[in-house]
């Protein structure tokens with residue numbers, strides 16, 4: 001039953017996303033973001049590229065965290081040229097980050113934290129979706145989707161906490177997908193080697209450029225909304241309970257939404273988080289220690305706070 005509900009959410013979103021989001025302007029008008037510093041991962045293409053550009057054009061300091069810095073520099077040049085005469089030059093820079101390497105993640109975080117400045121928004125946008133291909137593993141030994149879409153962003157988010165705390169109230173946006181409604185996670189098989197991942201192969205056929213599917217400019221609205229809407233903290237307060245550390249889930253049409261049943265499973269969530277910390281080389285309680293301003297040793301780098 002749960003399975004059927006999940007797939008009906010997936011098909012519903014694919015077919016009706018333009019209709020359910022018809023109340024939104026495109027591009028999404030943003031509140032003032034001058035003074036905000038935002039890191040956007042995977043901003044050389046697709047949704048991330050639009051997100052970075054629109055934040056920069058709205059006045060934010062944007063850091064493009066990318067594996068191809070040359071492509072990012074070329075984009076920055078192009079954006080500056082096209083923006084010329086409309087206002088102050090855009091405040092955008094590129095820094096190297098390859099999520100397939102946890103060393104690269106730690107190097108990025110070390111370099112950013114060394115500036116001792118605030119970080120207001122981290123958008124974990126970069127993601128891969130290479131279903132139907134042979135399984136591949138990162139240099140760290142982890143299945144590539146698990147590393148790029150989950151482990152590396154988790155490490156990045158934790159290692160950047162000192163800067164995010166300096167930018168408080170700050171936000172971490174994890175760009176997700178309606179596919180989470182049919183997702184599952186096995187904390188004892190984070191490398192997805194048990195073969196269950198083959199359920200997912202058929203989903204590659206869902207990703208195609210059709211009339212129904214958002215353009216990157218439409219797709220980035222939920223990221224921009226999550227990053228900038230002033231009411232998000234209020235919404236978060238309404239969700240907090242002692243045993244439910246839920247984060248706001250914002251739908252593709254920019255509405256606070258209930259995530260899937262599986263996402264409400266706190267026992268699994270705790271097990272996945274503990275396993276995640278272990279795999280990225282962080283001690284249990286790393287987040288709590290960093291929030292308290294304590295040092296945390298990581299296999300892939302060290303915090304200097």
Ligand SMILES: NC(=O)c1ccc[n+]([C@@H]2O[C@H](COP(=O)([O-])OP(=O)(O)OC[C@H]3O[C@@H](n4cnc5c(N)ncnc54)[C@H](OP(=O)(O)O)[C@@H]3O)[C@@H](O)[C@H]2O)c1
Nearest residue numbers: 042043044045046047067098099100125126127175176177
């Ligand atoms: N498009 C959709 O229909 C859709 C729907 C729901 C959710 N999403 C989510 O939205 C996010 C963006 O998707 P998209 O469609 O815009 O993807 P995309 O066009 O394929 O762009 C992905 C970005 O991630 C970067 N990236 C990939 N591997 C990386 C790595 N190892 N290290 C650093 N950066 C890496 C890519 O860099 P390169 O330019 O160097 O390749 C690219 O800039 C993803 O998290 C995706 O799951 C997308």
